[in-house]
Amino acid sequence: MNRIEKHVEEVLKQTQSPENEREEIREELLSHLNEAKSNYISEGFSEEQAEEKVVAAFGNPRLIGRELQESMYPFQRGLLYLIGIVTILFGVIFYVNLIFVIREPAPVWLIIQLLSGSMVMLAAINISIVGRYFYLLNVLLMVNIIWNGINLMMMPSLTQLQAIFFSLYLLILIGLGFLFVFRNSYYSTKPTDNKHRKVLVKFSYIMNLLYGIIIIVLCLFFLWSLALFSGINIYAFITLIPILIWLIFYKYQMTFIARKPGLSLATGLLVSTLAIALSFVILRFSFGG
C-alpha cells in the first residue's frame, strides 16, 4: 500500500459507508489523487516527492473523513454519541439516587444500564466498522430503547417529583433512539431523486417504526402488569416475543420499504398484528385463560 492509498484508507475509517459505497469512494479518491500525483511527476518531481505533495495538498484525512461522513449521514454519528452519553449519565444519576434517596442500590441494574450505553458509544467510536451494518445499528438502538422502556416501568414506585423528572429524561432518550433508527433505516437505502417517492418512503419508514413503537409499548405494558402480580419470572419474557418477531422481520422490511413503500405499509401492519396475536395466544395457553 503506497502513501496515497494509506491516506485514503484513513479517510474511509471515519465513514460508515457499506462495502459497495466504500469501494466507490475509494476508487474516486484514488483516481483523483493519482491524477494529481501524475501531474507532479510530469512537472519533474520524483514519485515519492509527488506522493508527499499530493498528501499535503489533500489535508488531514480524519477531518476530511468526518466531513464526508457528515455529508452522507448527517448527525448520525453525533446522535449515537449523544444517546450513549445520555444513557450512561442516566445510569450514574439514577444509581446515585438509588444509593442516597431510595437506599437500595442495584449493581446488576447499573451493569445493564452502563452496558446498554457503552454499546452505543462503542458503535459511535467504531462507526467505520459497525456503521456498515445498518440493521445491526438498528438492533443495538432498539435494545437500548426497550431497556429504557423497562426503566420507565420502574418510575411509578418513585415519589411524584422524581417520577416526573426521570420519566421525562427517559422519554427524551427513547425519542432520540427512535429518531436515530428512523434516519438510519432511511439512509440504509439509496435515496431516490423522485420527490414524491422520497416522501412515500419516509412515510412508510415512519409508519413501520410506529408499528414497532406500538408493539414495544404493548409488550412492555403486559410485562409490567405481569411483573406487578408475580414479579419477574420466565413467563414474563413471553410478553417480549412480538418485539423479537418484529425486530427480525424489520431486517427484511428495511429493504422492502425502499423498494415497495406502499405495499410495505400493509405487510408491516400484518406481521405486527400477527406477532401480538401469537404472543397473546401463548400467554392464554400458559396461564390457562
Added chain:
Amino acid sequence: MSLKMKNISFIFGMILLFLILLGIGCLAGGSEGYSGFGESTDISPDDQEIAFVYEHNGVSAIYTAPVSGGNAELEVEAAEGKSLLNPTFSPDGEKIAYVEQWEEGNEQPFGKLMIVDRTNGKIKEMTDEKGLVTEAAFSPDGQSLFFLEAGVHTNYSPIASERPHEFDIYRVELDTEEIEQITAKAAYDMSDLDLTPNGEALMYRSYDGRDQLIFQDLEDGGETTVTPIGDFDVDVPIIAAPALSPDGEYVAFSDVARTSENGNYIYEGYRMDLETKQAEQITSFGEHVTKPVFFNNQNKLVVTVDKGFASSEPDYSYWVISADGEERERIQIEVP
C-alpha cells in the same frame, strides 16, 4: 489516538466508573434493612400500654410503651435472620404472644407461635419449626391460644405472587401445649383472628373471591357472615384488619374511603355496629389507616397510619382516636 486505544480507554473508563459507583454504594451502606415501627399493635388489658414491633436495620423486636407516649421497653428481640410480628397481650397482661418468622431455602417462609413471660422474660415455643403460623389470639380465660397456620406458601397461578394459603385455625393449651385443629377449610386466605368476649365464637377475615367477615361458633361450628353497610369507595367489600370491640358489639376495620389523585386507594378506619351492620367512618387521615385495636375499658381505639403506603418502604405511626372519630393524637414513642 488510534482507534484501538480509543476503544481500550473507553472500556477502561466505563469499568472505572462502575467500580467507583459500586464503591460509593457500599460506603453509603444502602441495604441496611428497614428501620421503623411495625404494622400491628395491641393494647394491654389495663389500657396503659401498647405492644408493637420495632425494626432496627431489619432486626425486629417487640417493645411495649405507655399508650400516652414515652419510652419504649424491650420485651423480646429476634435472633438473626428472624422477624417478629403480631404481638398480643394475654388477658392478665403478663404474657405477650407473638409470631417468629424466618425463611429457609428458596425464600420459603416458616413461622412459629411464641410466648414471652413478661415477669421473668422467659420465652416458650408453642408450635414446632415446620409450620407457617401467621397470628394468634388469646381465649378470654387466658388458658389457650387460637392461631392461624398456613398449609402452603405458593402461587396458584403464574401471574400471582407466592403467598401463604390453605389456612386453618388451631388451638393450643398453654399448660399442656396440646394442639387441636379447629377448622378444616384449607382457606385461600385468613387473617385477623379474634374471640368474642364470652369465648364461644371466633371472628376472622377470610378471602374467597372477596373479603368476608366470619363469626364461627366454637360449639357447633356454625358460621355467620357479616357484610358491613357503609359509604365505601369500591363496590366489592374490603374488610381489612377487622378487630372486635371488648363488649363484642362493634367491629372496627379499614376500608377504601376514596381514591387519591394518582389512583391509590385511601384506606380509612370504620366502626360497624354488629346489630345494624351500619359502618361509620371514624378516621380522616387521608393516609393509609390500618390495624385498629379497641381499648378495653375506654371508648377509644389505636390505629396504625402508614404514610409510606404504595411507596417502597412503609412509614408507620400509631394514633389514639376516640370511637366517634372526633379526637386523635399520635403516640410519641422513644425507642432506645
